[in-house]
Amino acid sequence: MMSNNNIKEKTTLEYNLTQINEFIDNSNINKLDSFVKNLHNADIAEIIQNFDDESRLKFILKVKNYFDPEILTYLNESIRDEIIEQLDIKQLASNASTLDVDDAVDVVEDLEESDKEVFLDNISESERELIKEGLNYPEDSAGRLMQREFVSIDLDWNVGDAIDFLRKNKDDLPEDFYEIYLLNKSKKISGIVPLGRLMGSKRSTPLEAIKNKITRTINVLTDQEEVAFQFNKYAMVSAPVINNNEEVIGSITVDDVVDVIEEEREEDILKLGGVGQADIYDAVIDTTKSRFSWLLVNLLTAVIASIVIGFFQASIEKVVALAVLMPIVASMGGNAGTQTLTVSVRALAMKELTTSNAFKIIAKETLVGGINGIIFAIIIGLLSSYWFEDYLLGIVIAMAMIINLLIAGMAGILIPITLNKFKVDPALASGVILTTITDVFGFLSFLGLASILLL
Numbered sequence: 001m002m003s004n005n006n007i008k009e010k011t012t013l014e015y016n017l018t019q020i021n022e023f024i025d026n027s028n029i030n031k032l033d034s035f036v037k038n039l040h041n042a043d044i045a046e047i048i049q050n051f052d053d054e055s056r057l058k059f060i061l062k063v064k065n066y067f068d069p070e071i072l073t074y075l076n077e078s079i080r081d082e083i084i085e086q087l088d089i090k091q092l093a094s095n096a097s098t099l100d101v102d103d104a105v106d107v108v109e110d111l112e113e114s115d116k117e118v119f120l121d122n123i124s125e126s127e128r129e130l131i132k133e134g135l136n137y138p139e140d141s142a143g144r145l146m147q148r149e150f151v152s153i154d155l156d157w158n159v160g161d162a163i164d165f166l167r168k169n170k171d172d173l174p175e176d177f178y179e180i181y182l183l184n185k186s187k188k189i190s191g192i193v194p195l196g197r198l199m200g201s202k203r204s205t206p207l208e209a210i211k212n213k214i215t216r217t218i219n220v221l222t223d224q225e226e227v228a229f230q231f232n233k234y235a236m237v238s239a240p241v242i243n244n245n246e247e248v249i250g251s252i253t254v255d256d257v258v259d260v261i262e263e264e265r266e267e268d269i270l271k272l273g274g275v276g277q278a279d280i281y282d283a284v285i286d287t288t289k290s291r292f293s294w295l296l297v298n299l300l301t302a303v304i305a306s307i308v309i310g311f312f313q314a315s316i317e318k319v320v321a322l323a324v325l326m327p328i329v330a331s332m333g334g335n336a337g338t339q340t341l342t343v344s345v346r347a348l349a350m351k352e353l354t355t356s357n358a359f360k361i362i363a364k365e366t367l368v369g370g371i372n373g374i375i376f377a378i379i380i381g382l383l384s385s386y387w388f389e390d391y392l393l394g395i396v397i398a399m400a401m402i403i404n405l406l407i408a409g410m411a412g413i414l415i416p417i418t419l420n421k422f423k424v425d426p427a428l429a430s431g432v433i434l435t436t437i438t439d440v441f442g443f444l445s446f447l448g449l450a451s452i453l454l455l
């Protein structure tokens with residue numbers, strides 16, 4: 001066994017990997033089982049993803065009989081598919097009895113049709129119906145996120161009635177809940193009482209007197225990004241999910257929303273980089289295919305920029321300094337535009353950039369681009385004049401810098417706004433368009449002014 005000092009020198013992941021490998025190599029199955037069962041499912045998923053292929057297979061074969069399906073929800077999609085192939089679906093279904101319905105839906109939706117049928121046939125009828133219902137809701141909707149277990153009681157009760165009800169039905173309550181939903185005589189939600197407020201009030205206090213001032217609900221078809229936005233905006237810890245008849249059919253808690261926020265954040269970052277998904281675990285050919293399309297688009301935009309340069313070939317041949325300096329203008333425009341673009345995409349996602357303030361923000365970002373353009377124009381103008389001993393060349397690059405940074409600031413805000421208006425994800429397409437604009441106008445302004453003033 002490893003000493004305490006050695007344990008401290010290793011990260012938790014490294015320690016877990018070392019311990020499990022030792023148990024497997026020594027065929028110490030009892031210690032392996034005991035060790036794994038004391039780990040959180042997220043930690044087990046992390047271990048699986050960091051194993052090499054051979055060690056991963058050995059580990060799965062050792063733990064497959066008690067493999068918790070929840071582990072699959074923490075795994076990268078490529079690794080998840082690989083693991084499922086090694087598992088007995090019937091055994092996996094029998095291990096899913098303690099799985100929340102929303103997590104069960106996540107597991108089942110990724111199974112192949114034949115495995116999906118086997119899984120559903122080997123769970124209880126009540127769970128099967130709930131999972132099928134969840135699968136009927138659109139992907140990335142509140143219906144996929146929600147838990148079916150929630151606590152609802154009569155609006156006319158007082159605190160004492162509610163506490164007695166909770167104690168009497170403690171075995172039927174959700175494992176974790178934060179609020180109680182009050183239903184009127186039509187069985188529609190009429191209020192929400194936080195659990196802490198309930199426990200801090202006198203027994204004789206009517207529930208209606210301590211309910212939240214505003215009852216915020218989420219429609220079952222609401223997109224998960226909108227759900228996350230509402231949770232963040234109103235600092236919610238849970239929310240009732242209602243159908244089109246305004247009947248409560250589930251509940252979404254903050255732990256589910258944290259996953260959505262992380263997923264959406266990761267998705268936007270990857271799209272801004274021209275990568276469709278987190279493909280670090282994918283096969284080489286799959287990763288190559290997923291990135292090829294955007295690299296092809298980038299190639300085409302680069303060709304457009306090269307065509308612009310070709311128009312001024314004669315000018316470049318006469319003034320070689322132009323070839324040295326022209327990448328500076330395009331590069332500065334691209335970087336300035338990307339700064340604005342990043343802020344704009346975030347503002348759209350957070351609903352901070354709206355129709356009412358769009359003109360003001362466009363004007364601001366354009367002005368910022370112009371001010372930075374003037375500052376860097378002075379710097380690069382003086383530097384170029386000294387370097388090539390030609391003050392006119394310094395003036396040309398200074399003017400081009402101002403023009404391109406102005407255009408970059410304006411394009412960085414206008415592109416995502418326009419794409420968003422046409423229901424195109426700004427994070428996905430903005431970068432390529434922006435690069436094309438800053439390159440083309442950067443070269444066009446610099447080489448065009450050079451042709452006029454220098455030649």
